[in-house]
Amino acid sequence: MNLNSRPDPKAVNSGLAPVTYGTGDRPPRGDYAAARSDFTCEQQWDQYTSEDHELYRRLYERQLAQLPGLACEEFIGAVRHLGDPRQIPRFDALSEVLRKTTRWEIVAVPGLIPEEAFFALLAQRRFPVTGWLRKPEEFDYVVEPDVFHDLFGHVPLLFDPGFADYMQAYGAGGLKASRLQSCQYLARLYWYTVEFGLIATPAGLRAYGAGILSSAGELRYSVASPVPQRLGFDLKRIMRTRYKIDSYQASYFVIDSFQQLIEATAPDFAPYYEALSGVPELAADDSLATDQRY
Numbered sequence: 001m002n003l004n005s006r007p008d009p010k011a012v013n014s015g016l017a018p019v020t021y022g023t024g025d026r027p028p029r030g031d032y033a034a035a036r037s038d039f040t041c042e043q044q045w046d047q048y049t050s051e052d053h054e055l056y057r058r059l060y061e062r063q064l065a066q067l068p069g070l071a072c073e074e075f076i077g078a079v080r081h082l083g084d085p086r087q088i089p090r091f092d093a094l095s096e097v098l099r100k101t102t103r104w105e106i107v108a109v110p111g112l113i114p115e116e117a118f119f120a121l122l123a124q125r126r127f128p129v130t131g132w133l134r135k136p137e138e139f140d141y142v143v144e145p146d147v148f149h150d151l152f153g154h155v156p157l158l159f160d161p162g163f164a165d166y167m168q169a170y171g172a173g174g175l176k177a178s179r180l181q182s183c184q185y186l187a188r189l190y191w192y193t194v195e196f197g198l199i200a201t202p203a204g205l206r207a208y209g210a211g212i213l214s215s216a217g218e219l220r221y222s223v224a225s226p227v228p229q230r231l232g233f234d235l236k237r238i239m240r241t242r243y244k245i246d247s248y249q250a251s252y253f254v255i256d257s258f259q260q261l262i263e264a265t266a267p268d269f270a271p272y273y274e275a276l277s278g279v280p281e282l283a284a285d286d287s288l289a290t291d292q293r294y
């Protein structure tokens with residue numbers, strides 16, 4: 001493989017990838033030497049140990065038990081597609097079902113990948129899933145996304161036709177944002193929707209963001225705690241708002257429907273980026289008079 005295409009381990013984890021769980025000096029955990037030039041690799045399912053499968057089962061069980069009343073119905077209805085909860089799914093088998101449903105597939109990656117590579121995969125309806133699983137001592141919290149976060153958090157909603165299209169559009173939009181050097185704005189949109197989004201339903205607020213849905217503590221916190229603010233979805237406001245990478249979020253943004261998300265993000269973002277470049281950023285916990293509060 002082409003050496004130049006290998007990620008610089010520092011770059012991968014130092015803020016170049018907006019879709020990450022943080023920045024820092026730690027080298028990423030996966031084996032990047034085994035990755036192809038598009039950063040995909042083999043899952044190497046046979047290398048998971050029985051302890052890995054057992055840890056996955058415990059993570060899955062704990063999360064599944066919390067979903068009723070906290071996760072959106074689209075997510076709850078689709079979790080079963082992940083298959084046997086007692087073992088880490090085989091990506092190939094899962095992709096086969098996913099392709100038939102929404103024309104998406106999942107591909108293995110060593111871990112966090114540079115944003116351009118990430119956008120390119122999404123634009124091709126290929127969702128990158130980290131191969132490695134956290135260690136038992138990381139049962140409650142893992143700094144970088146692992147196979148549990150990526151699969152349990154993200155894959156169920158890829159079975160939803162509307163959300164599946166949003167993810168592809170996001171990938172294409174990411175490639176464009178990178179040409180326009182505006183990735184920081186788009187990264188915030190990803191963060192406050194795909195990772196930490198809430199949705200208002202007739203039964204009450206529910207989570208659809210993968211970062212919340214795969215988190216032991218933040219799922220209930222995001223939906224029910226009186227501490228954070230919950231604000232109506234506002235695209236340009238979100239694009240100005242910084243986020244927390246090392247604690248629960250200070251603010252969550254609430255959509256009315258996936259349709260609202262799709263319509264609000266359909267226009268060309270180039271003029272938005274242009275306009276935003278002169279506007280001050282907002283801190284994660286700032287509030288504005290124009291915010292719609294839940």
Ligand code: PHE
Nearest residue numbers: 169170173265266267268269
């Ligand atoms: N409409 C956006 C653009 O022109 C692309 C996009 C769609 C971005 C959906 C995010 C989500 O850049």
Ligand code: FE
Nearest residue numbers: 145195210211
């Ligand atoms: Fe994620």
